[in-house]
Amino acid sequence: MEKFSTQRICVTESWFKVGMKDLLYTLCDYSLIRNDRSTGNRGGGIAIYFKPYLQCKVIHVSGCTDLVDSIFVEFYDNVQKCLVVCIYNPHNSNDFTIVFNKTSELSMHYVHVLICGDFTIDILSDSNRSRNLLCKFNSVGITIANKYATRFAPQCRPIMLDLFGASDTRNIMHIDQFPLAGISDHELILLSYDVEFSKTKNAVKLMYRDFKKINMNGLQYESLAMDWNYCYLLPHIDDKLSYFLMLVNYLYEKYVPISTTNAIDNKKLWFNNRILQLIKKRNNAYKYWKRNPSTERWREYKKLRNKLTTDLRQAKINYLKTKFNDNVPSKILWKNLKSLGVRPKADKACVIDANLMNSYFIGINRRHDLVSKFVVNQSLEYNHSNKLAFVSGTEDEIAKCVYNIKSNAVGVDGLSLRFLYSVEQSSQSILTLIG
Template identity: 30%
Template structure:
């Protein structure tokens, strides 16, 4: 479904702006169009707007290849995710999207749940509010961030309720009442697990909540199509300003779940992406060491001894050294690349597409034959992806360098983890004011403090002495440093090791 707003239309005509249901044949054929191509087509006429999508992933780890395939396009700026199924032991780098930053709010008890936001790396943001962890799995989750776009700050949130039994209305209303007055633009999307097709107490409470917070609910067709069950409208888009809506709607996302993907194009321009980074490197692999040493021998190093100032000696030494390496291993630009899933081959991508097509067919025609065909392809795809990941891990840890092995293992979540809890944004102005303000102390307090310090016993430490070292000791210790860090003078220890 694709719904567009005309600036000339008034907001009181908003409820009439819903598209007609798509025919079964049209829907069937559209499911076989890759989701990335469909999103490119949807946002092709609004590339300068802020384009946001929401999916119910039902496990990012299980659908990571589908996630990479769906959101490789640059037309999407923010991806909101419900049911991530991520746990604190799973690192964000293991499930990253190239060009995005990942913000998470995991469910720490039992399985399932969890929400996340993938934000383009060039879009400044800060975390505003996060639902606290709970010992119960029957608790709704939310995550709000502040986006800084074109001198405008937007409140963007994702919401997830795990079931129809969760009474989240009062807590959500209080959160929105606290946050929305601080922003001129608010966008909230998610899986609310409250079917708005029904005219029951839950749907009435949710509609009343949205109205009381001066927000607008965008009309959508049913978004959840479980086989042999009545369609339901669970995934919602809530905004504060109707005038800034360029288009919104929904499309199938069968690769992830039986929930539709919902999308919104908002008339605020995000910042331009930064140019792709290049790294300046020297290629030592093809360098002739013997020729390098021969040129080093023929170099006139006496100018260093003639210099009177030690800083001048260092500058001359560094200049001569870099001149040697510029000749034998010149600096060249290297484009930085990120391969989030190097094990994902073309064969696996083809099998993944066949699995998704089989699921789409089963969704439209939930017969036993289609169900069995989908299960066979799903199990085969999962097995082949798992085996490919294992081969990649085995190949990576076969490297004899322990530092590289541990770096790789930490990247996939093995080893000691560093807790990085999401905290509320800190007011930098108040922080600076606290440390820059002089504290006024009365004379009595000063005298008491000085008396306490003077009464402390003097520590009995052995005397500090300098010991003489030889040139060989200096050389030995310098060459024992394993770091490959490059200094501000573009020189590093590897140069000396090659010439020793």
């Protein structure tokens, strides 16, 4: 895809599962729109990958009751727009009424309309199904651009199931197709269409708080000038905490600037030269079989294909073992997880009253329904002097507790421990009061 600077990739029979996140199916430097089969049957589904700088919106997707999977996406800029339709027709289905009615309805609003997909009907055969499908294309003003067979299977004649059509063939600059050895017995259709869209400038930017650019002098000066002692006048601990967080978050928003950076590409670091050579050998074996089909050449192709699959799987496993094992420190382990897009779920606000929870745990040993479940050893002596008690802590003790926290995780209050260290000098007494 990089060789041809492909802007959009339409995939049929994606086999994506409804409950799985887009992260599992991402391609480097591409965004994803998908319409998964939701009927519970395996297979099916369609997806469109596109460059993130392209502006687009989904116009229509097929429902779970539709026999044909489809997705209609509009790509646009300030000057022009183009409608891209991706279709997958399951086997033993021949009802394109809904899809082509929707195409007819929408196509009047677009100069450029492209339709592609796996229609599972051999256009090269002279049958009622193929003639009806051609009539459907003609009814919406779409001309089929590709002319040759697109599926080559062992012991079967070549057939043309995958189609690429355009509303104006004069804009087609080039069309070609390539084998997908080891991936599918369908060929990849490449179409170059003369319609240019302006690029958005900040579609792949990430924003983050830049602690390296903190104005420490201004932060220290303003934090020392703040009225932290007002916390002592507030009657309830919840009010004290809210006031403290208000001051800290104000300083955080003001003195920790927001910076932007380009999104990091998810490079395939497990890829190596051995795998590259195997891919070339597999592709060559597939070409030899396609030129002169024979059982021996097909057997040689399958041998290389299976070898490549095994080596790919093992290379991924070996790479992940270096990133996730018992010897990796917790901090680096979480960094590796985040690089894969794994994030902890956002905590919901606690709605349980702290006093009620405290009363529950204080009286838990008095509940006979719980005590009766355990066998009590009467010979064990109980030291009544070791009871739970709260004691006041000094500023040094509280500071030691804060600095002993190893995790950089941000809690439900949104308070960054790294920033708390920056205002520790002025807020230490209030932390001791709250703690």
